[in-house]
Amino acid sequence: MTGSARATAAAMALLTGVPAGCARQATAKGPPPRVLLETAGGTIALSVEVARTPEARARGLMGRPHLDPDAGMIFLFGDDAPHSFWMKNTLIPLDIVFIGEDGRVAAVTEREPLSLRGDDGGVKSRYVLEVNGGWVRQHGVKPGDRVRFEHVLY
Numbered sequence: 556m557t558g559s560a561r562a563t564a565a566a567m568a569l570l571t572g573v574p575a576g577c578a579r580q581a582t583a584k585g586p587p588p589r590v591l592l593e594t595a596g597g598t599i600a601l602s603v604e605v606a607r608t609p610e611a612r613a614r615g616l617m618g619r620p621h622l623d624p625d626a627g628m629i630f631l632f633g634d635d636a637p638h639s640f641w642m643k644n645t646l647i648p649l650d651i652v653f654i655g656e657d658g659r660v661a662a663v664t665e666r667e668p669l670s671l672r673g674d675d676g677g678v679k680s681r682y683v684l685e686v687n688g689g690w691v692r693q694h695g696v697k698p699g700d701r702v703r704f705e706h707v708l709y
Contacts, residue, residue, distance in 0.1 A: 586706050590629055590684060592652075592660070592694070593701040599694050600625070601686065605707055607631045616685055617644040627686040629707055635681045639673035642666050648688025652696065653680035660700045663691050 590601045602625065606612045612630050616622065632638055635656040642649070646668050653676035655661040662676030665688060682702070690696075 588629070588707040589705040590627065590707065591703040591705065592696055593703070594695050594697070595700075596695045599696075601627045601684075603627050603629045603684070603707065605629055605631065615640075615645070616647070616649065618646065620646055622647055622649075622687050624687065624690075627684055627690075629704070630683040630685070631708070632681055632683075635679045637675040637678070638680050638683055639675040640666070640683065640685075641673045642668055642670040645669065649685045650688055650691040651676065652684040652686065652691060652702075653678050654682040654684060654702050655679065656681040658702050660696060660698050660702060662698055663696060665689075665691075 588603050588605050590603050592599045592601070602623070604627075606615060606628055612632075615630070616628055630638070638653070640651055645666075648668055649666050651664045651666055651674065652660055653662040653664075655678070661678040661680055664674050664676050666674065667688075684702075
């Protein structure tokens with residue numbers, strides 16, 4: 556990325572409140588990524604940042620003081636396996652949604668900030684979604700619910 560492109564991404568981040576990496580992703584590849592959860596109460600759309608590299612997955616939402624109400628981070632893995640998450644340096648409570656290779660919610664866990672205890676939901680997952688603490692309960696997300704992706708898997 557050129558210096559001017561980096562500056563543009565940084566300016567967009569300041570204007571929109573979206574981290575520069577997410578702004579760069581949305582402008583470079585078209586529409587912003589979204590995750591849609593199909594629950595008994597209807598379909599819920601979330602704007603997401605995509606953690607597809609080992610570095611992005613390791614960093615996750617660490618150090619963030621805030622996450623917008625209908626925003627999250629989706630972690631993409633190359634295999635359907637137990638993927639453990641901890642809350643080291645994570646400042647906000649999170650709900651973690653483990654999604655199987657079949658595109659269904661396999662498990663949900665509620666996590667408190669700064670915990671060093673790992674948690675894989677007791678299931679294999681191909682994708683993992685992090686959202687604000689209490690979001691899953693508020694929206695009635697349950698194991699078995701269908702998950703769809705828009706502009707995430709490219």
